[in-house]
Amino acid sequence: MTPSADFSLKVVLVQTEYATNIGASARALANMGGHQLILIQPRTPINSKARQGAAGAQSALQRAVIYKDWEEFLEKEGQGFRIGMTRRAGRNRKVMALSEALEQDIPQYLEESKSNPAAIFLCFGTEADGLSLEDLSHLHLGCHLPIFGEFGSLNLAQAVLLALFMVRQKYPPTEKVQQTLSETPPAFQEVYCPDNLIRQWIEGIGFDIEARSSSAYLTLKKLFTVFRPTEHERIVVDEILKQTLRKLT
Template sequence: MLSNIRIVLVQTFHPGNIGATARAMKTMGLTELVLVNPRTFPDEEATRLAAGATDVLENARCVKTLEEAVNDCVQVVGASARLRSMPLPHFDEPDEMAQQVIDNAHQAPVALVFGRERSGLTNDEIRCCSHQVSIPANPEYGILNLSQAVQILAYEVHRAWRKRNASGYEYQRPLEATPPSRQQFGYFQEHLGRLMQQSGFLTQPHARTEEQLQALFARAQPSRKELSLLRGLLSAFEAHLPKQ
């Protein structure tokens, strides 16, 4: 199950942070590292700071976009220290996030996403996520190093996994309740946006209506079966629109 939990670093500037992240991951049993456009990789500094976790580095994948890194994931949690205007589901406590991640990782890949050292994740990158999580810290100095943030969330995930194993309880999600992948959810969002444009529902190009509706469905967290029903409904409506 831990092999289904993916750590994604977006545009990491300092290669040493990649190495330190690999070390933080390995101490908590995580092995799946994906790098989105790192400034430098492979790099000797990354290898040096990995301190015995070079196998995680050697197996790391480099991709061009965040979408490519998480398209097959059923849950994507963006780590963000600041509030966003887009109302995605938000975990105020990392342990709550970890319990849900462990539940989802039983059946499909999930991802924890971390942004740039200085500026974190952009709003567009947050939109690629299904959830957000913050790490409670000193409000007067809440600055965490990238690898420290990875270590904290990785620890919470490993702790939730240990508790689940110790209890002997194994969560089995019904097949019809399986969450959609981010790619499947993206297809739905594109379909919804296209239909709103074609129907004339969207008349102001700069209005946030489309974004707000997409956030609504993100908070609802429909299953794959429910999302398929919604897409069928959209297709039925679309068939009655005038051809353009």
């Protein structure tokens, strides 16, 4: 019989350095039916690279919650079972395989929390150094993920996806996750790009827009057509270009 998954499954990223990993982690969360992405003291904003990494899982990224430190996280999130993905064991700090925890510690926690809303937090440290000793002091358990090859380091978003998959394999969602894929392609969304304004600005500061060696126009255009800035970012860039043109004339 498949165990019940009547709990909130959340991913916590601590001091993440690369926005792409934040976006890809949001995508993994959406893939596996997770409930919340939490960022503690991120070292990068949620920007266009994060949105690129999230791909079609923009709603999971937009719902991400940011806390300034562990104290605020613990105050706001309350009770829950916090598991850190690490291989940093210590004299008084046991680190076990996540597969082992899914058979022992996690079922025990869920059994003990039957009368209260249960939450499982999967916590991940920085890309370079992982979870620090201070980070681990706030967690209930340290776990490592399975590695079968000779290279023992996972990308952060890969680790998030693997950990979520292992939990969901043991505890599938109680409700079927609504998939976004369909046979009907999504409606085309026009990409906003102030082409004329960019051309005027480039020519106004002295660039030859027709010169093959000049990539200024194409580079600026790419900022809009590829990186898809937010509404606020578009307004700011528009105003910068318009203000510069006014000064030049």
